[in-house]
Amino acid sequence: MNFNPTSSQAFMLSGSFMPMLEAHREWRIADSLHFSCWGDEYVVYHALSGDTHLIGKAAAHILMALQQAVTDTQSLSRSLAAMMGVRSSTEFMLEMHRILSDLNKLSLIEHR
Amino acid sequence: MNVAALPLAELECRLNQNGLWLRTGPFVSRIQTTIRSVAADISLLYADYPLEDFGAEAHAFADFHIQIAQPTNLRRWFKPQAMFLFDGASPFKPLPLDQAFPLLEWGLNWCVSAHANDLLIIHAAVIEKNGFAAILPAPPGSGKSTLCAALVQRGWRLLTDELALVRLTDGRLIPLPRPVSLKNQSIDILRDYAPAAVFSRPVSDTLKGTVAHMQPPCNSVARAQEAASAAWVIFPKYQADATTRLEPVSQSRTFMRIADNSFNYSLLGTRGFDTLTKLVGSCLCYDFTYSNLDEAVALFNSLPTDNIPK
Structure with missing residues (x-):
């Protein structure tokens, strides 16, 4: 589903401004990921593709959460907001979607 | 027995016939050539290197079987060339005969980088002092070899000028000390900086410009079996x-x-990732900009060792 930030019908009314269908869509992590962490930066190696990626703390938090269990976007957002100590604002949700989209493009996560 | 123990005539004879079994770090190369300038440069730059003394045995083990030969085409009469043969096959195009020794050096690098996959191989120089090694990864033209040559002329041990070899089991650095390749202005800079150093004759008009090789310090060659732990990665x-x-x-x-x-x-897949994680995790990492070799060497000599990660 494409995310159109100008369409009010696409948003939930809970104040999180998350596309309703996207909010409950579940994500799972790709197989065979390996992590190294130094400070707030992580290096991720995807053994199936052979690719290595440099990612930040937020993306790493999402991947670690998905390593524990398949999780939907809304739960991931709550978890990330709590970790970062921020409220789930529109700006936060847009950033959340950007990170999920990037991780998906890199084949590090996928929809269940 | 070292190369220096062979009179030049005897060295040429071995190179012409069964070959010279030359040990460089963990590798033994069997080298054959009839080109006299190659023999002379081996005699000059590899004088301190140990020979695996199999001169009379044509079937003794070598990691790499190498020939520097002259193509027998018509061109040999007006524009003679040298070609690099590995196991009898030529992976590269021939070069002008004048470039025969640089071709041997580049070919030896290729042998290691293309085949030694039981090690993580990084395009980097490595030098060591007091048990702490610095890895200097850098693209061509960054001044890596110039800096490396200056440091080894001021007491640092040369592990490699070109190919850092990282052991997969423990992340330690395996020495591969070979002649240091210098290009263009770096040749004269190093000649001024270290007048006692031994250099090969500069060869001009190569793909890299003018190149010359500097003999590695005798002590670095003698310690070629001593692995080292990385303490710094410096670009x-x-x-x-x-x-x-x-x-x-x-x-x-x-x-x-x-x-x-x-x-x-x-x-190397996951093993490469794990090895590099271990290596980087044990190092302090820096970008280093320099223009003055004395200042650069002084800075390297003052690198702190008390806060290196374990």
């Missing part, structure tokens, strides 16, 4: 008139840059 960059400066780089960014400078990181 050098020569910049004319720049102030000498050392700036920290995060370990994660260092990881990515070394992976980009590695010959076989991708090939």
